[in-house]
Amino acid sequence: MWKKLIATTALALVIGGVAEAQTPRKGGTIRFTAPYGSSFANLDIHTSNRAQDEIWAKAIHRTLYNWDAVNNKPVLELAKSVSVSSDGLVYTYKLRDDAIFHHGRAMNADDIIWTFTRLMDGSKAYPGARYIRIIKGAVEVEKGQAKEISGLKKIDDHTIEMTLTEKVDPGYYFYQSMLSIYPADEASKDSFNSKPIGLGPYKFSEYVPGSRLAAERWEKFYKPGMPYADKVVISIIGEAAARDVAFRNKEIDASILGPAQYVAYKADPALSKGILEVAEVYTRVMGLNPTFKPFADKRVRQAINHAIDADLIIKRLNKEKAYRATSWLPLSSPAYDTGLKPYAYDPEKAKKLLAEAGYPQGFEFEWTATSNESWGIPIVEAAIPMLEKVGIKVKIKPVEGTVLSEVARKGEYQAFIWSLSTGPDPLAALKCFHSATPQTACNYTLFKNPEFDKLLDEASATSDPEKRIENLKKANAIVYEEAPMWFFNYNKAVMAYQPWLKGLQPNATELAIQNYEEMWVDESSPASK
Amino acid sequence: MLTFIVRRLLQTLPIIFAVAALIFVLFSVIPGTFASSMSEDGRSVLDPEIMARMNKEFGYDDPVYVRFGKYIRQLASFDLGTSFRTRQPVISVIADRLWPTAQLAFASMVFAIVIGVPLGFIAALRSDSWVDMVSMVTAVSGLSLPKFWLGLMLMYLFALVLGWLPSFGYGDGSFRYLILPAVALGVAPMALLARTTRAAVLDIMNADFVRTARAKGMSERRVVQWHLTRNALVIVLTTIGLQFGTVIGQAVVVEKLFSWPGLGSLLVDSVTLRDIPVVQGSILVIVLLFLLINTLVDVLCAVIDPRIKYS
Numbered sequence: 001m002w003k004k005l006i007a008t009t010a011l012a013l014v015i016g017g018v019a020e021a022q023t024p025r026k027g028g029t030i031r032f033t034a035p036y037g038s039s040f041a042n043l044d045i046h047t048s049n050r051a052q053d054e055i056w057a058k059a060i061h062r063t064l065y066n067w068d069a070v071n072n073k074p075v076l077e078l079a080k081s082v083s084v085s086s087d088g089l090v091y092t093y094k095l096r097d098d099a100i101f102h103h104g105r106a107m108n109a110d111d112i113i114w115t116f117t118r119l120m121d122g123s124k125a126y127p128g129a130r131y132i133r134i135i136k137g138a139v140e141v142e143k144g145q146a147k148e149i150s151g152l153k154k155i156d157d158h159t160i161e162m163t164l165t166e167k168v169d170p171g172y173y174f175y176q177s178m179l180s181i182y183p184a185d186e187a188s189k190d191s192f193n194s195k196p197i198g199l200g201p202y203k204f205s206e207y208v209p210g211s212r213l214a215a216e217r218w219e220k221f222y223k224p225g226m227p228y229a230d231k232v233v234i235s236i237i238g239e240a241a242a243r244d245v246a247f248r249n250k251e252i253d254a255s256i257l258g259p260a261q262y263v264a265y266k267a268d269p270a271l272s273k274g275i276l277e278v279a280e281v282y283t284r285v286m287g288l289n290p291t292f293k294p295f296a297d298k299r300v301r302q303a304i305n306h307a308i309d310a311d312l313i314i315k316r317l318n319k320e321k322a323y324r325a326t327s328w329l330p331l332s333s334p335a336y337d338t339g340l341k342p343y344a345y346d347p348e349k350a351k352k353l354l355a356e357a358g359y360p361q362g363f364e365f366e367w368t369a370t371s372n373e374s375w376g377i378p379i380v381e382a383a384i385p386m387l388e389k390v391g392i393k394v395k396i397k398p399v400e401g402t403v404l405s406e407v408a409r410k411g412e413y414q415a416f417i418w419s420l421s422t423g424p425d426p427l428a429a430l431k432c433f434h435s436a437t438p439q440t441a442c443n444y445t446l447f448k449n450p451e452f453d454k455l456l457d458e459a460s461a462t463s464d465p466e467k468r469i470e471n472l473k474k475a476n477a478i479v480y481e482e483a484p485m486w487f488f489n490y491n492k493a494v495m496a497y498q499p500w501l502k503g504l505q506p507n508a509t510e511l512a513i514q515n516y517e518e519m520w521v522d523e524s525s526p527a528s529k
Numbered sequence: 530m531l532t533f534i535v536r537r538l539l540q541t542l543p544i545i546f547a548v549a550a551l552i553f554v555l556f557s558v559i560p561g562t563f564a565s566s567m568s569e570d571g572r573s574v575l576d577p578e579i580m581a582r583m584n585k586e587f588g589y590d591d592p593v594y595v596r597f598g599k600y601i602r603q604l605a606s607f608d609l610g611t612s613f614r615t616r617q618p619v620i621s622v623i624a625d626r627l628w629p630t631a632q633l634a635f636a637s638m639v640f641a642i643v644i645g646v647p648l649g650f651i652a653a654l655r656s657d658s659w660v661d662m663v664s665m666v667t668a669v670s671g672l673s674l675p676k677f678w679l680g681l682m683l684m685y686l687f688a689l690v691l692g693w694l695p696s697f698g699y700g701d702g703s704f705r706y707l708i709l710p711a712v713a714l715g716v717a718p719m720a721l722l723a724r725t726t727r728a729a730v731l732d733i734m735n736a737d738f739v740r741t742a743r744a745k746g747m748s749e750r751r752v753v754q755w756h757l758t759r760n761a762l763v764i765v766l767t768t769i770g771l772q773f774g775t776v777i778g779q780a781v782v783v784e785k786l787f788s789w790p791g792l793g794s795l796l797v798d799s800v801t802l803r804d805i806p807v808v809q810g811s812i813l814v815i816v817l818l819f820l821l822i823n824t825l826v827d828v829l830c831a832v833i834d835p836r837i838k839y840s
Binding site for chain 2: 036037038042044048050123124126127129178193212236237238239241242245246248249251282399400401402403404406407409419421441510
């Protein structure tokens, strides 16, 4: 099975590669969609960490690093090279001298320093500040104790030196659009919020709040020959059914599919030819609160993992649009352990474990869930009879997403089901189980294990990448063994695309986020001119 | 008449205050904050310090009575506050969305009036005939159809099958983008108008003054023109006024379905993301529009029917 899964992931990577291999055509319009419900927050991407906003930001902005979807790792974007000190803490970046902002000025070191300092403004609540904190002196700026980030030095116009507080790969920290580099001279003006200026492949041209954002090719983009299309239009279509009609009507070039559409598209001879599947870095789990007495016992938590037939639910309800989860780290994680097998569906073993834990007659708990079709109430309803078989009764507590986020952080739940980001950095993902991580951050199940902490601390301190991965695999295995959650599935993101759209990338961090400069449309597109 | 209009407008003040207080209380007790909405997609864990800072910046740390006092003071100076999400004044956020909603509401009501009122008249004048039956079955169906389903069917038929119209979006704001959402939104008021018009006309047809007119030898055309239409118009106008306001409120579903950038979709997004100032502002604007339209209708009714006094 695992070979099949890995082959599927590899296939996704190959699809991206095949698209790359064709000769790109210049011109036309890429008609992309932002599928995640709400309209864009605003045009200052520093204020939002949501995937929905990153979809437009990728057209207009660029960050110090970018995500290489084909090789599944962060790569330098606004720097040509980087050298690292022997202690792994000082990074010296040679910046691009050919990166030109959309108002015509070349990017320099001051822009990066200004952007990172802005993000650390303690009077504002920029979500990207948490990533900048790994730079020495950033916290002092955040607290108002300093005006400049001491660990960020301009060597010359195109060289900066960055001193980190811990040994991490900064690529994982500085690739998201909420850390986009702004032009220092323009970004402080009020007009920037309505007319953003960036370094991206497309220059902002129009925004209709709640409807669409359009951008035109930036001729001075630093990647030779790119972007290919003249224009990109990103339409906000939150309703899956409406997106389906628009896609079939050839009004949009790509659409993210849900389970029901996935089945329909796969069954359609024409539509099935344009499907891109990726194992995304999201793990769907049922978090078990150890302050609820039964869940304090590891055997009960393991019993729940044995009691629910996850494979059956994935087949019947997720329509195979998910991969069975083993532990916390997802398939595409470099620290994913192929040797680890998922908990087997075994009600008898579950009953035995419950009896050993002192619950031979089972117990009742409240399960907090949203209405999400892939990891919400429909899944809970399918699991209820399975849990009843081993004596566990469930009461559903329906909530909306915002409330789920709040109750999980406050620990005001007995169990919850959620889809959580578990990558791409395995170290950052596993830190959610470090005892030093508060529940309000992401240690929702109050996980505490000294052996786990030690492994993670060693992984953080080492400069040896192999040892780091080895430690992370072991730490992930401890999470598996301790079962603070029911490990349900890893998301299989599916995008349908029109035959004329080329250059899509199998982005495992979030499939809807694409580097538009790599995409192009051939002459058969209705918007080819 | 001016006194009447001023008095009606003044009467709206306590209503607006009551609505403002109600929205404030409601969103003070429901769980979830803007900060927690930012990690709702499970993609990016929001740092607890940043969440605390957001809560402080947006006033969540203040006691409810302090926030309420601040809110009322702002309202008194016509300030709806600042959006948590866009960090722009709520008034400008709403202003961006008001025109698309006005377009949609107006177009849907034009559709409802043009189809519904004649349908009701015909049904009443041909009472108990097959025309009446077909008209009323159509009207009842129109009232029963869920807007979401109807919208999808319209998209499927007119965009996908026939290829006549675009299935979604605002486009360049032109009429062809407006047709499908306007019809989806206008079917229910059209059905209600048809039924109300029919009932009103039937009622007036049996009135003494109509019988007297006929007994005096007045032609049927003149009876309809002078007596039925004018008298039925008051009831029809009142229904139109009520429906106009209702349509603005009900645009939520249709706007989301058709990716129409109006006040309804703004309201849904803002509720989901707990952008409370925008929620409060949007609801207040919708209530205000409802009250203004109905005041206007009251004035029109008084103009049409002199028996209605401005007092």
